[in-house]
Every structure is written in structure tokens, then in C-alpha cells.
Amino acid sequence: MLRGGIIGFGRMGITHFAILNSRPDVEITAICDTHSFVRRNIARHLHVAAYSDHEKMLRDADLDFVVVATPTAMHKAAACCALERGLHAFVEKPLTLNPNDSHELLAMVGRSACVNQVGYVLRFSDVFMQVKRLLDARAIGDLVSYKMEMRGPTVLGDTRGSWRSQGDAGGGCLYDFASHAVDLVNYLVGVPERVVGAVLRPVYSRQVEDALCATFLYAGNLWGNLMVNWSDPSCRKPSYRFEALGRNGKIIADLHAYRAFFRGPPDIDGLTEGWNQRHITDFAAPIRFYLRGFEYTRQLDYFIDCIEGRASPGVSSFATAAETDTVIARIRASAAQEKRSERWIA
Template sequence: MNIGIIGIGVIGLRHIGNLIKRDDVRIAAVCGTDAGKTARIAGEYGAESFTDYRLLFERTPLDAVFVCTPPGVRKGPILEAARRGIACFVEKPPARSVSEAEEIAAIVRESGIVCAVGFMYRYAGAVAMARELIRSSGAPVPIVRSVHACAAGLPEAPTPRWLLDKAKSGGPMFDQAIHLIDAARYIAGAQGGEVEAIHAFGANVQRPKSGDYTVEDNFVVNLAYAHGTVQTHTHSWGVERPRVEIELLGRDYRLTVDLSRLGSRLYGDFRGEEVSAHFPEENMYVDEAAAFLEAVRSGDPSGIRSSYADAAKSLELVVRANESADERRAIRL
């Protein structure tokens, strides 16, 4: 299969690094905003080099494209791909706004193209195991507690400057919290239902906002699900030691999904049985791309764990979380 890569930042290069290890795909075209860098990377893999994604589609026969652009540059590439029937793997978040996500979802639906969104935690072994335990037992999910803490907002952190501009990146909610909120939705599944209300609080205790730092460095988000599940998500960009976890609490179980590093863990107890599982060999990024490429090859998207339409639901939650924090009010969906 001929693959195009649009966007060659950290995540785009990660996908390229994984894809070149496969013997059934070829990097046919690369598109980036820096002409020199793009040409150099394209040259490494014998690919065509572009700085305009429209030209990439016009001049290169493709079977699939990986859209790894910043969140505000999604609709254009997806629309060009859909017009040609080219499958799309779209990095998260799936759009920059709810209205844009609705437009893209309609494009994907009406074109019928295979489309996956890069919510990689859905492919983590610990997440999949927790989901299966909850699903197969029919156990309700009363309480979810999730946390993502890292040093991204500290002055010495090598964080890309655009991420620190909330108007461009959406801040911690868009860049990271969306993953934990999406994974919690995925685990709770039918037992939890969809989120019906959200209330968020943001603060800048550690690093005040300034001209080039407009994000909140600490967030707490409360979510109420349709079937009674309640979740609290805590997020910080001011903690040196990283922590990424989802905890599920029920009458007769307590499970912790640890996503702090590649090689997820699930531990705790479930209905009287100890649970302890480690997935040291997993690579979520490889697995999500493999599921997408198999769907492209077979035409069967059932192995894709994050469709565009479902990803748009997680997007709305972080958009509303930012609105709730900005407006200092709870929001019903």
C-alpha cells in the first residue's frame, strides 16, 4: 500500500518510524511546512516531498494517508482524501472545534472511506482487559478517577511553544486529557453510557499566564454519565514525575489502569480475584496503525477501535470542559 504522511512533527515521525518496519507498505509522499526538513525526510524513504497537501493528493497515487497535523488543520486534508476515496488515519484530537468535527464526520460518513482516529490508549492491553472485565460481567461502573500529571508546563520543559498557546493547542484538555477521558468512555462502555454533564476548574498556581503561556497548568474535570457513572479527572502540567492512570471503583472491585509508560499495567482486585497484568511488549502506536491498515486492506473497519464519529464525542467533552472552566459553570450536554 502507498502511504502519505501529512505533518512531520513528533507524532508524524513516530508513525513513519513504525510504518517503515512493515514490508507491506511504502511511504510514497511526505508533506510538511518546512521545505528543507520535508525534502530531507522524504529523501530518506524515496518518497515525494510536498509543502502543500493538495499537491500531494493531486500528484501521488495513495491507498491511505496519515493526517498528523496540528488540530486546526484536519478538515482540508480529510476532505481531499475523501474526494478520492483514500482512507484516513487522523491523529487526535479529531478537530479543533465541535462544529468542525461534525462537518468532518459527515464527510467521512458520506464518502464511505475507512477512517480511524489515533486514540492509542484504546489499544493498550490494560485498557482492553479492564474493558472486557467490565463488559463480560455486566458490572456497573459507579466511580472513575483518572489522573494525568507531567512537567509539560514547567519553564525548563522542552514543550513545543505552540502547545503553550491555548488558542492554538487547546491546552492540557486537548493535548492529553482527551486521551484519558476517551479511554474511560471506552472502558465503561454500555454500562456507563454517554456523558450528560461536565463541570471543570482550571488554575495557574505554579506558572501564571503570560504572553506566550496562555494555558492553565492545573485542571479538575467532573463528568456525569447517563447511567450513573461519575468521573473525576485531574490534570497537571506542573509535576516532575509523570503519572497517567485510570482507576475504576465498584462495590466488589477496584482496578487501576497504569498508562504512565509504554507497557501498560492493570492491577487490583475484581470480584474476589486478584488482578495483576503487565503488557511489556505492547506498542499502542504500532497496533492502532495495524488495525487501520488491515481495515484498508480488507474493507472491514470492525477492528478499528476509534471511529471518527465516536472520537468526535470525546472531542466535545474536552471542548465543553474548557468552556466550563472559562465560564465558571456546569454544562449539560
């Protein structure tokens, strides 16, 4: 039986608790949260030890692993504390607010045998795993360009009272929302060599951005566009659309299905020349527990399987998350350069 602790018991902490505690080989025995109301209810309803200080929890509780689900600014301190005690660590995205901090954590895990994972859940999406398989097989030939769009209704008013309005806490669309889209691009296509033409702009917020766009450049003349907006009232929940154009075809995908066009017979999984469409129900692997989406359970089951030696780690590691943090930093640098050169008029 693996014993786990959770640091931060907001929406994601509660989600991770429900999924992990449903496994017969896992028991969540300790939870840390800074809000006394949350701790009282943890003790009353969950019968789990509740702590206000993560260092005390990690010192006193007998744990095998920890899940860090705090605002991003607190990730590094909590993850360092866990790794120093030899605990396996699952950290919510993004890993940190600074690529240098991410590489410090990466150096720590390099000196240990601890399993490390970051909550970039789209790497465990059935549809996007299929898309990656097609791209890796070069089913549409050499890539020419791609578009990645992400939209949602996360912020539809002024959020001054929330950490999401504080950039130094990890708030803002880029860190808290668009990081998913950036990581998905890294997963599907690769890490861009350059980021140019980035624009960050508010819609409702006063101190952070609510929408952004950027162009990613690669070797071989490949380029991609990123467009993200978390203040879109037309969306019920976050939505994703990825479109890739290759010399021999095109792929269009979201969380529910993908469409693929091939100039000739692709010779893969019964797909044919011309347009093909596959829905998630055509290929999704079953999961043992459903909450919010198949991918949420799949990522945590993968984490536990890696700890127990049934899977090889690396799908969404501190290493890949550090690459994503680097691209996020490049987006910010590009946006600052655009602003200085006055190419964008707000």
C-alpha cells in the same frame, strides 16, 4: 502494496512513518511539511517525495491513504481534502477543535467507503483493553465512581515560541494532552451526560492551561473525576492511572499492570476472590515492530488491516473521536461557567 502519504513530519509524523514503512505491504511515497529544513532532509535521507502543500501532494501523488499529523487546527482541512479524493484517513488526536467540524467530517465519511481512524492510542493498550473487558463483563458489578489521572512533564517552562502555547492552534493541556484521558474514559465507561465543576489553570504557560480537573456525571448516579497535569516534573513521561469502584469490587490500572479486587469469585480468566494483579507481560499480544509502545504499532496495523479487509473498523473512528471532542467542549463550557460564577479563585 498500499501507498501512503503523511501530512506533518514532526514527532508523531516520524513515528507513524517508521511504523508504517516497516510493513511489507505498505510504502510511504509522499510527505508534506511546511518547514524547508525538514523537506530537504526528507528528500536527502528518505528518498521520498517532499511537498510544502498538502493539496498539491494529494493531487499529484498516487495514494491509497493519508496520515494527518499536523497541529490540530489543520486537521479538518487536510482530512477533508483526503476524503474528497477517496483516500482512507488516519488523523492524529484530537480530531478537530470544534465538535461541529468533527461532525462535518463524520458526515463526509458517512457518504464514502473510506476507512477513518483517530490516533487515540490508549484504545489499543493491552492493559486498558483488559480493563474494558472486565468492565463490560460487569466483573465488579454496577459502577459507583471512577478516577482518571494523567500526568507528564510536557511543559516545564514558558512555551511562547511553540504552537502548544496557542489555544487556537490546538495547544494547551486539554486539547493536546488531556484528550487522551477523556477518550479513554469514553472508551472504558461511556460518554458522560454532563460535565460540572471544571477548572483549567496555568502552571508555566501564559495563554493556555497546564492543568485541569472536572467531574463527569452519568445516569444511575455514576460519577467520575478527571485530573490532568502536563507540568509535573516528577514524571519521566506521560503516566495514566484509572481507578473504578463497583458494588462488587475495584479495578486500578496503569499502562503496565492492573489490580482487581472482587467481593466474590468473578469466574473470569482464573481471577479469584480478593485482590488479583496482572502485569502486561502476562497477557500482551506480540507485535511485529516496536517503537514507543506496543499500542503505537497496534493502532496503525489495525488501520491497515481495516483498509485491506482483515479487520472491521470502528475502534477509534471519527465517530468516537467526535464524541470526545464534544466532551472536551463541555469541559471548556463548564470551566467558563465556574469562572463566571467566581467559584474558583486563581
